[in-house]
Amino acid sequence: MIDDPFYKSIEESLLPKNCEFSDEQRDVILYSNNANIVAGPGSGKTTVLIAKAAYLLKREQKRTKGICIITHTNVAVDEITKRLKDLGIENLSYPNFIGTIHEFFNHFFAKKAYKELFPDKQYHFIDDEIYIEKFCEEFEYNKPEWYSFPPPTSKMKESYLYITPGDKIILNGDIKLSYKESVLRTLLKLLNKGLLRHNDSLSFTQWYLTKHKDNILKAFSERFSYLLLDEAQDTNHYQYNLLNTLVKSSSIVFQKFGDPYQALYNIHDDNGDAWEPSKESEIELKEISKSSRFGEPIAKILRTTCIRKYESLKSNPLIESASPQLIVFDDPLTIEDHFINIIEEFALTKESFRNSENKIAIVGAEHQAIKKYIPKYIKAKQEKTLTTGIARLCYGKIIEGFLNSLYIVEELKIPEEIFSYSKNYLKKKIASELLNEKKNLALVVIEIWNNQGLLTELEELKLIEVYKALNSSFNIIADEGSDYKLVMRKLKVELKSVFLQSGIDSNKKGDEKTVYYGTVHSVKGETHKATLILDTDLIENPFGEDKGVFSSNYIIFNYLMGNYTNLNELDVIKRNATLKALKLAYVALSRPTHIAAVAINKENFIDLEKEIDMAEKAGWQVSII
Missing domain, CATH: 3.40.50.300 (P-loop containing nucleotide triphosphate hydrolases)
Known part of the structure; x- marks a missing residue:
């Protein structure tokens, strides 16, 4: 006490x-x-x-x-x-x-570092997606004459600028020497335009902190x-x-x-x-270590299905989680219907499950792997929609759209302090001082909700008018013909993705047949009532002589059954694959309150009869389809 x-x-x-x-x-x-x-x-x-x-x-x-x-x-x-x-x-x-x-890092260091290194420039920290577009445009003017491939954007997230004690900027990262100098020139051109990535923020922080x-x-x-x-x-x-x-x-x-x-x-x-x-x-x-989310059947799996044995994890005795489900399949297209049947049968006997408004989710390691099981699956930008509310997310996307317009619409003349505004600051300022704009934004959000994430032409025009009103409120000077087409195109994709990624529609919340599909990464931090993790090929050292291809769920079969093996006892290739598989499975299988399910292709088993027997003895409900 x-x-x-x-x-x-x-x-x-x-x-x-x-x-x-x-x-x-x-x-x-x-x-x-x-x-x-x-x-x-x-x-x-x-x-x-x-x-x-x-x-x-x-x-x-x-x-x-x-x-x-x-x-x-x-x-x-x-x-x-x-x-x-x-x-x-x-x-x-x-x-x-x-x-x-x-x-x-931006607030305390990177902005100050940029102003010290580029005293006559304005800085803009922009989303990676917008930065990549600007990079591609600029690279066309800086690429080698012989270069005929798409711009090398795949390594951008792993590349960092390094600022030497003499303030010279060099490029670190796995980029081929034959065009590394061209990439650096492109990055420097963007820096001189005041366009910075999140990685550049860290590079500038490092320089400023050292100095x-x-x-x-x-x-x-x-x-x-x-x-x-x-x-x-x-x-x-x-x-x-x-x-x-x-x-x-x-x-x-x-x-x-x-x-x-x-x-x-x-x-x-x-x-x-x-x-x-x-x-x-x-x-x-x-x-x-005590979870309020799930019962003992799920906690039991998680104690050994992780990178280190998690013996201290405790379950919630008040939640009646079902026995974990192992689905052994021949045809990946049969998985979805079978999982829904399992859910419907369980819902008949468990009122708490029926009344839960949490998601039912089918997740995989990568988008392409999900499509093998669910051909209708559409890759959508990850959002934790059930946690925050779809309307709130849409409002946030619209605010982001206004901030993005500052970088995309070229005719704007913008006071320098505006670039220090974060999305959160802008939302607060609109809520407290710009009530008319707040009301008009809310009306647009209502229509987006009614249209299931679709930004109609009429609402697009209304939104552009709100953006122009915000420009006026913040003393941003814009030409009458300022072009918002790119801003609206991006925003339409973002808004639609919120609804696609939610896996629900506004009229069927909680319906046992409404299933969310997405990557394991996209559900991190969420709570579901049922989660199925799909089997995926994990490829290690793809270009080496010791290349390894592993089933993501079968490689950790023993861990799922409660038999933990120290990763250091495995060879390097298998250890790397097992580490990835354990992380993916732990995140996925720690989402549900009631049903945790794993799918494994029948062809991956070495001794199917023996391993099915092992699973049943470990408390798994096994179905072969």
Whole structure:
């Protein structure tokens, strides 16, 4: 029992009536030193992080230092900000900071670095999709004369600029020497136009931090008492090293929240994960291991279907999860109907399952692999639609569209400070000061909802008028004939993808026959009522003599059956494939509350009869179709 009025008020506000934080959760909220907080799926990580932030803000409200909360998506920023305000905490601005990891590096370092290196230029940090288009246009003017291929965009995410102590900019990355100089010239041209990628933000941060290290570290220690990193497993090596540089040898308490078993960021390369709590023995490890999401049949699978054995994971005894389902198939086109039959049979006997509005999902490692099972599948941009609400996502896409117009519509004359506006800042400014524009945007969103994500020609014209009104409000000068065609074309795709990726329509929410299809990456962070993970070919060392092709679900068959093998005991090729398969399966199978299902092609089994017997003894319901 904690006799602390701040703690008790937060607990009563965040949890249902007569509920308390668990011992593990309370320990994390009150802990005041550096820590790695490993929070299992459905363990209340976000609620605990919000409770901790609220506790610190209430306890230290009379102090001069603030807290810094970094997460990875605007959705998470919105959720944390809203829930803190619901707790009565209004002052979330200076000396505090809440933002995405991109906003953090841009705000504190990259913008200042760019202005120092390019004092007469305006900077624009733009989405990778828009940047790639600009890169392709510029590369045409800089490519070698012999070059007749499409622009080399595939390696852009892995390429970084490096700024030398003498301020010379060079290119690091796996790009062929024959056109590497052309790529660098293209990137420099874009830099001179003020166009920066997220990767460039990190490069500029590195340069600025190296050059002004002592002053920056002093300023950070004086401003922040805590740095809370959400979803730490999604942080890449570059970001993680920069954050550690900022807090090393300082008084700032650095606490990292996440689930290292769900680290998918580096799944397609061999660089390993940036955040590996098991290897940071000098930092206190805290666990929140009890899940409220699923029952024992699902927890049992997850304890061994992960990159390290997760023996401490606990299930929710109040949730009656079904026995896990193993579907052995010949024809991939039969999978969908069979999975729906399983769901319909279970729904007849479980009222809690019938009443759940969570998704039913079929997921695979890659878009192309899903299409083999579901020919009607359409690749759509990933969005966590059920978590945030489709209408809210559409509104966010429209705001992003306005910000994108600043970079795409060339006739605009824009005050420099506008480029520092984030989507969240713009939404707040519209909500508080531009009520007429807010009303008109809401009307457009309603029509988009009614039309299932379709931006009609009439609504497009209305939206352009709203954008022009926003231009006027922000003192942006635009020619009468400013062309918004590219902006609207992109926005139409984005809006339609929200509905496609949701896997539902507005009239059939909760229908057992409504199924969501997508990649495992796209459902990360979601809760489903039933999830099926499809079998996919994993190819290792594709151009080598020891090339390996593995079934993603069969290669981890023993892990699924409760038999864990240390990955270090496997040869390199098989280990790499197994590592990927375990990460994919863990993320997918930790989504459902009731039904976890795995599909494996019959031809992948070595001894079908023996392995079916093993599965049934391990508690799996096996169907051969």
